[in-house]
């Protein structure tokens with residue numbers, strides 16, 4: 433598996449497996465086990481997904497040494513702030529059945545994110561987290577974070593797919609030593625992405641599916657991708673993307689379908705902050 437080197441030297445797999453909206457814990461555990469058997473070594477969960485326990489069980493049951501698996505989890509809005517973030521971290525550790533997290537992210541750009549960051553910096557210095565980062569932070573927030581904190585985020589996990597390509601943001605993050613990670617690489621199927629004629633035509637040249645073209649396009653740009661699927665054949669399909677190469681022309685063609693628009697949340701929209709704040713769960 434190809435890896436990227438984060439700004440603190442920690443290596444992170446370029447392709448991983450996400451478990452958002454896999455609320456059936458049995459299904460989650462089975463999917464993660466299938467992913468690990470397939471060869472995925474990066475798992476992406478979050479406290480708010482309420483499936484960390486299933487992820488942890490799958491990791492244990494896989495028999496793969498813990499240090500070979502890169503686990504990401506995230507602290508939710510309701511748990512921002514110094515003390516609450518430390519508590520949330522302990523809950524995540526317990527649920528995942530591990531004594532450290534590879535990548536711990538602030539899930540949303542809301543709440544007391546500065547308090548959270550100080551807690552995360554402390555946990556990082558104590559060796560309990562290998563890398564710390566953010567998610568859904570737009571560039572203005574990222575730069576403010578860089579200017580007003582000791583540790584620069586290692587990763588920013590943001591919505592990135594062929595209809596929201598984030599070229600400029602990618603450059604900005606790269607220039608600031610921050611790894612871009614795509615969530616929703618398939619835009620969760622929105623806007624007919626799997627039927628897109630341009631992506632289909634490119635795939636046809638290589639005997640690859642639209643999903644594989646998208647994941648190849650992302651990873652070839654150096655974007656970490658974490659597709660989600662609960663179906664074995666798709667989990668395998670999504671992993672088989674390192675045996676072909678997109679040409680510069682293919683990359684240019686894909687560029688032409690960028691709509692530069694979100695299919696989920698505009699984090700500058702006050703409604704988004706209100707919506708996220710309303711999501712509560714028992715830690």
Ligand SMILES: NC(=O)c1ccc[n+]([C@@H]2O[C@H](COP(=O)([O-])OP(=O)(O)OC[C@H]3O[C@@H](n4cnc5c(N)ncnc54)[C@H](OP(=O)(O)O)[C@@H]3O)[C@@H](O)[C@H]2O)c1
Nearest residue numbers: 450451452476615616617618619620643659660661662666
């Ligand atoms: N930080 C954040 O705020 C945030 C937000 C969203 C997501 N994420 C992370 O990013 C991960 C991926 O994003 P996502 O789950 O939102 O969406 P996604 O990966 O873009 O899309 C998942 C959807 O695509 C389908 N699918 C998967 N592989 C396919 C294939 N080869 N062919 C056809 N359909 C396929 C899945 O259905 P089946 O399962 O039925 O196969 C599912 O409906 C999440 O699981 C989560 O870990 C983070």
